Amino acid sequence: MAKVQFYPLDVVYKVVNNRTQIYLFGRTTDNKQICVIDENFEPYFYVLTKQIEDVQEKLVKIRVERDEDVSSVTKTEVVHKKLLSKETDAIKVYTKLPRDVPVIRDVIKEWEMIDSIHEYDIQFTRRYLIDKSIVPSTLVEVEGSEVNHKFRVPVFKADKITSLGDESLREPRVLAFDIETYNPDGESIQPEKNPMLMVAFYGEGLKKVITWKKFKTKSKEIEFADDEAGLIKRFKEIIREHQPDILTGYFSDGFDIPYIKTRAEKHKIKLDLGLDLSEVKVKAGKADTSKITGIVHLDIFKFIFKVMRGSLDTDSYKLDAVASELLGQKKKKVDLDKLAGIWDNKPEELERYCDYNLQDSFLTYELCKKMFPTLLELVKIVGLPIYAVNRMGFSQLVEGYLLKQAQQFNEIAPNKPHYDEISKRKMNTYKGAFVFEPKPGLYKDIVIFDYRSLYPSIISSHNISPGTLNCSCCEGEAETTPGEKEHKHWFCKKIKGFVPTIIGDLITRRMRIKEIIKKKEDKFLSARDQALKLLANSFYGYLGFFGARWYSIECARSVTGWGRFYIQDVISKARKNDFNVLYSDTDSVFLALGEKTRKDAEKFLEAINLGLPGLMEMEYEGFYPNGIFVSAKEGPYGAKKKYALMSEDGSLKIKGFEAVRRNWSFIAKEVQENVLNIILKENDTEKALTYVKTVVKELRNKEIPLDKVVIHTKLQKELGSYDAVGPHVAVAKEMKNKGVEIGIGSMVRYVVTSGTGRIRDRAKIPEDVKDKDYDFDYYINNQVIPSVEKIFEVLGFTKEELLRTKEQRKLERFFG
């Protein structure tokens, strides 16, 4: 008997000789790859019934023949469990193989003596991890012996397997890759038809591009293969030699891996990268996935897109945009549309494309390294394999975590809703958060408070849980959710619910970590803090999500109901204390100090906190010497979620001035930013006004360079399929006539030139515009003025006043 300690990274199961085997792939503490086989786990599910003995008797008699197999129940036992906090006896029904579970369930679901069947659709590997308390990436000890197996790594058969706790593999061996393909201008991507041209790798001690068109180069990083088949073979070899724990790509689930797989099939090459010699599994569909047994295929794009989206500023998730925001680094600039032509006719120019390819793999590697700590912390909390967590959205993460915790709390999981139930749930809507309409204006000395983790702390403090809802024991005793006249929802005062217990645990863990980080920065603890925050903040959405097992619209409604109550409570108390309430959204209030001091505000905050229950707390978010709120597009009402603030260090916090984005000219964006700066930082309305007038004059005199008036718009569909010909479509057509390949996704740049008639007839390719022949009226009236109109309105100036020139003012004075 031997002992091995290792960090499991991937889990699969197989049925071998009619036995179910769990395979755990990972890295040992002495840094070797290993596979551990565990045969000591049986599939099971739960049956709820009032006639336990009768049902047990009938269950064990079931025989379903299928091909040469017989599905049957191997044993049953009665267990005491809870379902939504209600105590109940349940029959735990065991089968021989995982695939027997749905078969048996199909037989018994019609039995009238059965109330419900549960946990019949929990993936076998997940069930295994939960029941054995094994958390992927954290240390596990195995007792057993090495066995002979034709795998790429040593195989160990487990007699006993124990989790050793929290310590995890922090620096896994990561290999990033990226491919370039042959894709003639304007053609869509066709893996069946067009070959892969090059592959780049970036990893520890490895930096390499392989391509199969030879050209002269001094680069040591470029390697040549004979043909595409040779390239694919090298792709396989390099991964095998490098032995990564993680193979990462950017959108590699949807592009790189499926592409390579298709090309490999063309050449009748097996893409057998799995550590068990299995082939890469590509699942095509609405959400493509690519899995390699034993190696974690990590699509870093998917993680960033699904989980980090809310925390990023960029609204494009292209590698270039994401890398610039997260790494401060960009892609190499090459014209990819020309690659196919250069490949065919000018191979001597290919080196630039190799560099480009290599840079992409480098950025992918760096992104993976940067994001991995957060992903890993989610893995450790949720307890599922890295591969799975990488591809999960927030509700899946919450549900994964709840399923794991359910085992600890002896709760049986509610079932997933079926189609008709989903449609019913989708019909249910409820009121959301409270947003206070601001009075447009310029304000001084603004203090912002916000509730720390408002919704999670409400769930915890008000015991909001599907199992504690409207309990008979507290009817009339417990407070009902405020602000809901049609719905009476209350939550048990005696029994603490499953969801509040769990979320309370997340909140307190997070508080402890924050205390530590405050004293000393720590990359891994910050990642854990972020993971805990992401997860806790997802519970409210989960409760109202139609696909959730622990769905409860009553709970979701109560969360927002209490949320509105608490924020409105602060607003009315602030007013009683003579603060001027400027704005409020969901969990924050903006107060103008007026005659009061910051000390007064702090005292007020303390008083508020004394009155809050449980884990609820209001925090001091910040002080801003100046701020501006503008009115909505129509009418004198304040625009919600649209304001700008200046911090004491002079930096601006601009929210929701969304009109100025991609498809606006640079000059409009620039003027807006500058105006906000002048107003908030220098407090000089006259200067801002003069500045705008100057820009308007410069536009009239064509003193503004052409590149500042270029408008960028992306083609959203194929050129031929546009019904409405907007300016960008007209220009795209013109480009096409000139031989430029243009299609879906192409960025169209244009300038509106002078003249009369439709804008689209005057939109021109910037390069074709001579002598700054842009239509200054258009840029003044449709770009620059609209971008600042609302700001000046707040300051008491109308659009007309912005446009008025000195001469006009003189005339006005003259005519009185």
Add this chain to the structure above:
DNA sequence: CAGGGGCGGGG
């Protein structure tokens, strides 16, 4: 305004 359809990322 509800409901269907298509896109995102990748070359």
Add this chain to the structure above:
DNA sequence: GTGTACGCCCCTG
């Protein structure tokens, strides 16, 4: 295969 399939934005009836 303890199947299964996202979520947002735009367009249309």
